[in-house]
Amino acid sequence: MQPKILAIIPARGGSKGVPRKNIRDLAGKPLIAWTIEEAKKSKYITRLILSSEDEEIIEAAKKYGCEVPFVRPIELAQDNTPGIEPVLHAIEKCPGYDYVLLLQPTSPLRTVEDIDGCIEFLLNKKLDFCVSVTHAEKSPYWMYNVEKSGQMNPLIKQEEVATRRQDLPPVYMLNGALYIAKVEKLLEEKSFLTQNTKAFIMCRENSFDIDTELDFLICEQLLKQREKT
Secondary structure, rough: OOOOOOEEEEOOOOOOOOHHHHOOOOEEEEEHHHHHHHHHHHOOOOEEEOOOOOOHHHHHHHHHEOOOHHHHHHOOOOOOOHHHHHHHHHHHHOOOEEEEEEEOOOOOOHHHHHHHHHHHHHHHHHOOEEEEEEOOOOHHOOOOOOOOOOOEEEEOOOOOOOOHHOOOOOOOOEEEEEEEEEEEHHHHOOOOOOOOOEEOOOOOOOOEEEOOOHHHHHHHHHHHHHHHO
């Protein structure tokens, strides 16, 4: 029997880097709409919901067919609210699911193929936790702490510093697009990032995370280009 998967889109009204970004127009539709539309295509998601305290975001989500079963308490929508808290709140409000999938609206280039690919990876390997990553463009093997004197201290100690990028070990970073976990395990750990978390690798093109105005501009151009093909 196919497991029951609750997908949560967390979207609060307060945004510092890009004000009102969740409902800001991105290539013809609100930012949040891109995540809703791809999630609704999934063959594994049982229920897709929004968690928000903001009336405008709630209305925009409903317009694009996302269920809003509750209004997030304002104390769980602060700048310093840990990201896991709205997820735990949503699980409490919507019980009875085997897995929970977190879909941040700031990853508008994430496709249904990414979503279902990650779910299949988790289910096939019988994992408790899985998060999406992408290849890091800037290698930490070429990064340094710099003291006031100008002294450079490598972030990662190496016997010999590689001079060619292709000689560096491949490294990956969280891209913020997909977090999925078995509900009972997440309630125990209260984090998607545990000793047992496995990585689902996404391509760089689908991994942009909107945090600044520049990110917004890049994603807009990429989405417009994608719509043409």
